Each structure stands twice: as C-alpha cells, then as structure tokens.
Amino acid sequence: MASDDTSTPTPKGRKSRESILRAAASRFESEGFERTTVRAIAKDAAIDPAMIIRYFGSKDGLFLAATTIELDLPRMDAVPERDLGHALARHAVSLWDGETPGLALRILLRASAQDADAAARVRAVFAAQVLPFLPGGLADSALRASLITSQILGYAFGRYVIALDPLLDLDPEAAARRLGPSLQSVIDGV
Amino acid sequence: MASDDTSTPTPKGRKSRESILRAAASRFESEGFERTTVRAIAKDAAIDPAMIIRYFGSKDGLFLAATTIELDLPRMDAVPERDLGHALARHAVSLWDGETPGLALRILLRASAQDADAAARVRAVFAAQVLPFLPGGLADSALRASLITSQILGYAFGRYVIALDPLLDLDPEAAARRLGPSLQSVIDGV
DNA sequence: GTCTATAATTCGATAGAC
DNA sequence: GTCTATCGAATTATAGAC
Numbered sequence: 001m002a003s004d005d006t007s008t009p010t011p012k013g014r015k016s017r018e019s020i021l022r023a024a025a026s027r028f029e030s031e032g033f034e035r036t037t038v039r040a041i042a043k044d045a046a047i048d049p050a051m052i053i054r055y056f057g058s059k060d061g062l063f064l065a066a067t068t069i070e071l072d073l074p075r076m077d078a079v080p081e082r083d084l085g086h087a088l089a090r091h092a093v094s095l096w097d098g099e100t101p102g103l104a105l106r107i108l109l110r111a112s113a114q115d116a117d118a119a120a121r122v123r124a125v126f127a128a129q130v131l132p133f134l135p136g137g138l139a140d141s142a143l144r145a146s147l148i149t150s151q152i153l154g155y156a157f158g159r160y161v162i163a164l165d166p167l168l169d170l171d172p173e174a175a176a177r178r179l180g181p182s183l184q185s186v187i188d189g190v
Numbered sequence: 191m192a193s194d195d196t197s198t199p200t201p202k203g204r205k206s207r208e209s210i211l212r213a214a215a216s217r218f219e220s221e222g223f224e225r226t227t228v229r230a231i232a233k234d235a236a237i238d239p240a241m242i243i244r245y246f247g248s249k250d251g252l253f254l255a256a257t258t259i260e261l262d263l264p265r266m267d268a269v270p271e272r273d274l275g276h277a278l279a280r281h282a283v284s285l286w287d288g289e290t291p292g293l294a295l296r297i298l299l300r301a302s303a304q305d306a307d308a309a310a311r312v313r314a315v316f317a318a319q320v321l322p323f324l325p326g327g328l329a330d331s332a333l334r335a336s337l338i339t340s341q342i343l344g345y346a347f348g349r350y351v352i353a354l355d356p357l358l359d360l361d362p363e364a365a366a367r368r369l370g371p372s373l374q375s376v377i378d379g380v
Numbered sequence: 381g382t383c384t385a386t387a388a389t390t391c392g393a394t395a396g397a398c
Numbered sequence: 399g400t401c402t403a404t405c406g407a408a409t410t411a412t413a414g415a416c
Contacts, residue, residue: 013399032304036222038392048401053393111353113303114222119352143356145347145366150357151247152309154344158336162302162309166333178337181379182372228410238383269390322409 008114017055021046024052024066029105033063034114065116067108069101071127085184088133089176092152096160096170106160109153126152134187148188155179197320207216207245214242220299223253224304257298257308259291259315266323275374279366280324286350287362296350299343300308315341324377337376347367 018179023044027036040061042049056062079087096102105125109134111118134141155175170178213234217226228249232239246252271278286292295315301308316339324331345365349357360368 010399034304037390039390049392050394050402051400052343054399059392093410112302113300113347114224122352123354126248140356145369146312146354146356147372149354150346150348151341151372153347153352154342155302155341157343157347158340162312162343164313164336164339166330166336170333178333178376178379180336181375182341185371187369189368200381227408231410239410240384240412242383244381249410347384 001103013055015043016047016051020052020055020062021066024062025103025107028063028066029103029110032114033107033111033118038062039058063111067104067111069104069108071095071101071125071129073129073132075086081135081187082120082184084187086176086180087180087185088130088148088152089179092155093172093179096152096156106156109156110161122153126171137162138187144186144189148183150187151179152184203245206235206237206241206281210237210245210252211256212251214252215293216298217298218253218256219293222304223297223301223308228252232247232345253301257301257311259294259298260273261285261291261315261319264320266272271325271377272374273326274323274373274377276366276370278320278338278342278373279369280362282345283362283365286346296346298345302353311345328377334376334379338373341372343370 020041023041024036026045027041028175033044038052041062042052052059052062056065074091076084076087077092096105108118108122108125112122113119127145130148130152131145132140134145138144155167158164206247210231214226214230217231219232228239230241232242236309242249242252246255247346266274266277268280286295298308299313302312303309317335320338320342321331321335324334328334345357348354349360358364
C-alpha cells in the first residue's frame with residue numbers, strides 16, 4: 001500500500017480529489033474494497049479512471065486516503081467507574097454513526113474481514129480508544145479491553161454490516177442504553 | 191448462486207470431491223471468498239481446476255457446498271433464567287471453535303462482510319439459534335436476540351477475524367466465563 | 381473421470397496527446 | 399489537469415480430446 005500522494009494545490013484538482021474521495025467512500029462502504037472498481041468510482045465521480053491513479057497512486061492508495069481516521073479521545077476522567085460502560089457505549093454509538101469518522105470506520109470494518117492490514121488498523125484504533133479509559137489497577141485490563149472492543153465491533157457489525165433490523169431501529173440514545181450494561185459487566189466482572 | 195451439483199457416486203469422485211471441499215474451506219477461511227481462486231484450491235487439492243467447476247458448477251456453488259451448516263439446537267429448557275447467559279456463551283464458544291460447524295461459521299462470517307447473501311445466511315442462523323432460547327414473555331425479545339447475536343458475532347470477529355491476542359489466549363471455558371455475564375445482562379436488562 | 385487448451389471478461393495501471 | 403487508447407495480467411468458465 002503506497003501512501004504517497006501527488007499534491008494538487010489547484011482549486012480544480014482539489015475539487016476533483018474530493019469528489020473522488022466521496023465516491024470511493026460510498027462504494028467502499030456499500031460494496032467493500034474488492035468488489036469496488038476504480039472504473040465505478042470514476043463513473044460516480046464523473047471523472048476519468050486515470051485521474052484516480054494519478055491522484056492516489058493506486059487503488060490501495062485511494063483506500064488509505066478514504067479511511068484515514070483521526071480520533072479525538074474524549075475526556076472521561078470525571079466519569080465514575082460504575083458509569084463507564086454507559087459512557088463508552090455513548091461514545092462508541094455516536095462514533096460509528098454519521099459521516100466522520102463513522103463512514104471510515106464502517107469501511108475499515110468491512111475491509112478488515114478480508115485484509116490483514118485493515119484488520120491491524122482496526123486493532124490499533126481500538127487499542128488507542130478503549131484501553132486508556134479503563135480504570136487504573138484493573139486486573140486483566142488487556143483482556144477486558146479486548147472484550148469491550150469485541151462488543152463494540154459486534155454492535156457495529158450487527159448494525160452496519162449484517163443489518164439486524166432491531167438494531168437499525170434503535171436511536172443513538174436507546175442503543176447506548178442497551179449497550180452500556182453489557183460493557184459495564186466487562187468492567188465489573190471478576 | 192447455483193445450488194445444483196453434479197452427483198458423483200463413484201468412490202474416486204467422492205474422494206476428489208472431499209479433498210476439494212477441504213482445500214476450499216481452508217482457503218475461504220484464511221483468505222476470504224474474493225481472494226480465493228479456483229486455481230489455488232485446485233492446486234491445494236492436487237486436482238485440475240476444471241474438475242471443481244464440473245463438481246460444483248461454479249465458484250459460488252463451491253462456496254455454498256463448503257458453508258452448508260446443520261445446527262442442532264441444544265436443549266436449554268432446564269436452564270434457569272439466571273444461568274442462560276452462561277449457557278448461551280458456552281454453546282456459542284464451542285460452536286465457533288473447531289471444524290464442524292465452526293469452520294463453516296467462520297467462513298460465513300468473513301464472507302458476510304462482502305456478500306449480502308452470506309449476511310442473510312448469518313442472520314438466519316442466529317435467528318434460529320438465539321431467539322428460541324429467550325424466556326417466553328420477555329419484552330423486546332427480538333431486540334434482545336439481536337443484541338445477543340451482536341455480542342457473539344463480536345466475540346467471533348474479534349477472535350477469528352481481527353485476531354485480538356487476549357481473546358486468542360482464552361480457552362473455551364474461560365471465554366464462556368467472560369462472555370456469559372455480558373449476555374446475561376442483555377436478558378436481565380429493563 | 382481427468383486433463384489441455386482456450387475462450388471471454390474484467391481489472392489495475394500506463395503512455396502520451398492535448 | 400484531463401482524457402483516449404491500450405497494455406498486461408488475472409480470473410471464471412467452457413469445449414473437447416483421452
């Protein structure tokens with residue numbers, strides 16, 4: 001996966017670049033990486049396929065650009081330990097929904113089922129997002145972080161990939177209310 | 191996806207058919223459907239690629255044959271409601287591990303991230319496996335079943351797809367012990 | 381039942397004109 | 399910066415000899 005990128009400072013180039021990224025993200029989300037063709041993205045973006053390679057170097061480079069995620073760690077210092085599950089649930093539910101960074105996360109989740117690099121990036125995201133919020137001195141913190149990660153991934157997978165209807169019907173607050181106790185049980189468990 | 195299948199009653203044909211299925215399942219699990227080529231399967235099975243098409247009609251047909259799952263519903267009538275989470279966890283953990291039906295489930299899980307049909311089959315499997323074991327008269331049973339499904343899928347995804355190290359280190363009993371309380375909290379929740 | 385040879389597509393990526 | 403034309407590789411699937 002080459003990460004270099006032809007810089008295009010002109011306004012026109014920038015506009016094309018953005019329309020490519022939008023089209024790519026949409027295709028990657030709905031069809032996955034493998035089944036998405038550069039040609040289809042180009043058609044959606046009303047741009048020549050050759051331009052995509054020019055801008056992003058390769059299909060892999062485009063994928064990287066479309067799934068670069070910058071996450072801001074929320075402040076949870078003030079959250080009492082018994083409310084951590086619900087706080088994490090609220091954070092996760094809102095994170096995965098919407099365009100930024102939800103879309104990139106959903107793309108990455110789907111891709112991680114086929115690509116080892118994408119899987120490694122998912123692991124890295126969660127290692128940075130979950131572990132820091134576990135109470136200090138908690139036993140088995142790495143395992144608990146993995147269990148919490150699994151639950152959040154399961155929620156996202158059930159909702160956005162498998163499309164379990166009852167999950168799709170949940171609004172964010174209701175989802176957090178349902179997810180919270182299960183996350184909390186991981187923290188409270190022996 | 192054509193499901194017809196050239197019947198091959200001869201012993202030699204049967205043996206070839208089985209070696210193809212073994213090789214296919216192995217490839218599908220480790221590389222996913224898209225990146226697995228009929229040629230690679232044929233090479234693993236020491237058989238000509240044309241034979242695979244002859245036996246299974248198409249790559250899709252082979253995938254179907256390799257992921258046909260027959261699940262026996264465990265008896266849980268005698269399990270008290272407060273132990274249901276742990277019982278479900280034990281059942282799920284052992285189901286996903288091993289060769290039968292674990293291998294087919296793991297293949298299907300990976301494929302469901304890319305293929306809508308596979309996703310539908312995963313939904314169907316869980317609808318049949320989880321819903322019947324929820325206590326009668328429980329409110330929001332469809333939603334609770336989906337939440338339980340999500341947790342189990344998350345566990346499987348974290349362990350077998352993303353490969354979260356702390357989960358890989360768990361033996362079946364320890365995994366069930368960790369998973370149980372979280373599943374139970376879905377049953378106990380308001 | 382098995383294999384050789386190849387058809388028919390499709391894809392990512394490149395070269396080069398404008 | 400954009401597009402036309404095309405290359406070269408890889409794939410599934412088929413036809414037909416043995």
